[in-house]
Amino acid sequence: MSEPICSVKIPVGISACLFGEKVRYDGGHKRDAYLTDTLGTYFDYVPVCPEVGCGLPVPRESMHLVGTPAQNRLIGIKSGTDYTDRMQAYCDRTIESLRTRNLHGFIFKAKSPSSGLFRVTLYTPEGMPTPQQVSGLFARAFVRAFPGLPCEEDGRLHDPVLRENFIERVFALKRFRDDVAAAPSVSALQSFHACAKYLLMAHDPDGLHDLGRLAAAATPENLPGTLAAYETRFLSAMGELATTGRHVNALQHMQGYFSDRLTPMEREELADVLDEYARGQVPLIVPVTLFRHYIFNYQVAYLMQQYYLYPHPAELKLRNHA
């Protein structure tokens, strides 16, 4: 097992202004170099601008959402024009066309009444901000149409934990679709599940348990339904944040496969490094690198297959933060 090799880039949706397209209400863009240059090495972006897509010009008046969390409308701030219906029609059309793009995730522009995924402020009809927050209209429709698909916002991706979680989910989904969904079989599903064991343990131990039962009960007859249920549960499990405690738990379980082969000095070194990681003194990459060394040195075949050891390309340095 090695890190995921992407000879073909992974299709990921992105708000077009983050991609650098000059589609914002003021004629500008919000290009994010980390997204376009660093992640762009691995992601094949599908840019989407709902406001331009629904026929609005550049530049245009800015808009906000007016109403309650249950019922809100997209309103032009200056003119008071209600753009909701044309945006809804655009969402319906575009969601259908995106179903053919095999998207593995979406990166949304924060705070936009169309594209914001979290915490878009609701306004009163008089134009006053309320404490209530929702998703933008397009983001809302997208999440409803693609439940569980990895989705994030530009600002949150500067948080190292959220960033790693999002990217790990995208690469995990890519592995599932390439290794199982592309050529479905019971053995492919069970082999995938075996390799994903410690990745899942670090994210969601309950999910690992549920998925283990699904994989074990798979038969050629029930395979289509089982695969659909597995992907849904897999995405929800991977959506749980992998905490320090869960990483320590996964690593300790892995250690059980080779601990008896270590010398007392090696065992002590491993315990020290795990302890330093648990205390936040070293980043995750430190214990994982030591684990990889022992696992490959002692040829622990079962662990050598674990996606946990190589969940995403090393160049992204996602496990290097303390």
Ligand code: SF4
């Ligand atoms: S936030 Fe969304 S709607 Fe606004 S310019 Fe960017 S892509 Fe277009």
